Amino acid sequence: DAGVIQSPRHEVTEMGQExxxxxxxxxxxxxxxxYRQTMMRGLxxxxxxxxxxxxxxxxxxxxxxxxxxxxxxFSTLKIxxxxxxxSAVYFCASSLGGFSSPLHFGxxxxxxxx
Amino acid sequence: xESVGLHLPTLSxxxxxxxxxxxxxxxxxxxxxxxxxxxxxxxxxFIIDIRSNMDKRQGQRxxxxxxxxxxxxxxxxxxxxxxxSAVYFCAGHPGNDMRFGxxxxxxxxx
Numbered sequence: 001d002a003g004v005i006q007s008p009r010h011e012v013t014e015m016g017q018e019x020x021x022x023x024x025x026x027x028x029x030x031x032x033x034x035y036r037q038t039m040m041r042g043l044x045x046x047x048x049x050x051x052x053x054x055x056x057x058x059x060x061x062x063x064x065x066x067x068x069x070x071x072x073x074f075s076t077l078k079i080x081x082x083x084x085x086x087s088a089v090y091f092c093a094s095s096l097g098g099f100s101s102p103l104h105f106g107x108x109x110x111x112x113x114x
Numbered sequence: 115x116e117s118v119g120l121h122l123p124t125l126s127x128x129x130x131x132x133x134x135x136x137x138x139x140x141x142x143x144x145x146x147x148x149x150x151x152x153x154x155x156x157x158x159x160f161i162i163d164i165r166s167n168m169d170k171r172q173g174q175r176x177x178x179x180x181x182x183x184x185x186x187x188x189x190x191x192x193x194x195x196x197x198x199s200a201v202y203f204c205a206g207h208p209g210n211d212m213r214f215g216x217x218x219x220x221x222x223x224x
Binding site for chain 1: 145146148150155156157158159160163203207209210211212214215216217
């Protein structure tokens with residue numbers, strides 16, 4: 001099992017540019033989560049999907065953030081336009097059974113917006 | 115809402131000693147708890163979990179204790195090794211969310 005795969009591992013971009021983060025969940029998992037980790041706020045849930053359908057996006061900070069899951073094996077998190085305060089590590093996680101079972105995390109994308 | 119916090123931000127132990135990392139939670143409706151380990155440059159890695167109908171669960175070198183009366187969770191690591199050095203998070207499930215604590219950085223001294 002390859003685990004949750006995220007790309008890119010690092011992204012450096014200038015303010016105002018569009019950023020797209022990608023995630024491949026563990027095969028067979030029916031839930032997918034996007035988290036953001038910063039020193040100040042720790043791990044924050046942004047959005048999660050069940051069977052490719054967005055269930056709760058209340059953690060998405062602004063309309064500049066959007067997420068899609070076109071199929072069971074792929075999800076994207078897009079920031080447009082990006083701002084310096086978006087700099088963080090973004091994690092994708094998947095699980096079988098939602099929050100009542102362990103979340104399996106990818107190794108994250110470290111985003112730096114200058 | 116739920117808040118999950120840790121008593122100490124850092125913990126330093128001697129190799130071979132036992133480590134205890136503590137966590138407090140606020141929402142008595144939380145029915146599922148997980149401990150994660152995060153190494154530098156990696157995502158949180160599942161260690162052990164416990165449901166609210168249990169008060170103790172053991173894994174390989176790790177034990178989680180749950181005290182629902184005082185809303186307290188602890189992770190015990192036996193015979194701590196250098197490879198155990200990492201940040202440890204507790205997480206609680208108070209409904210449609212998984213709330214993470216701030217983390218405790220465990221350092222193992224040789």
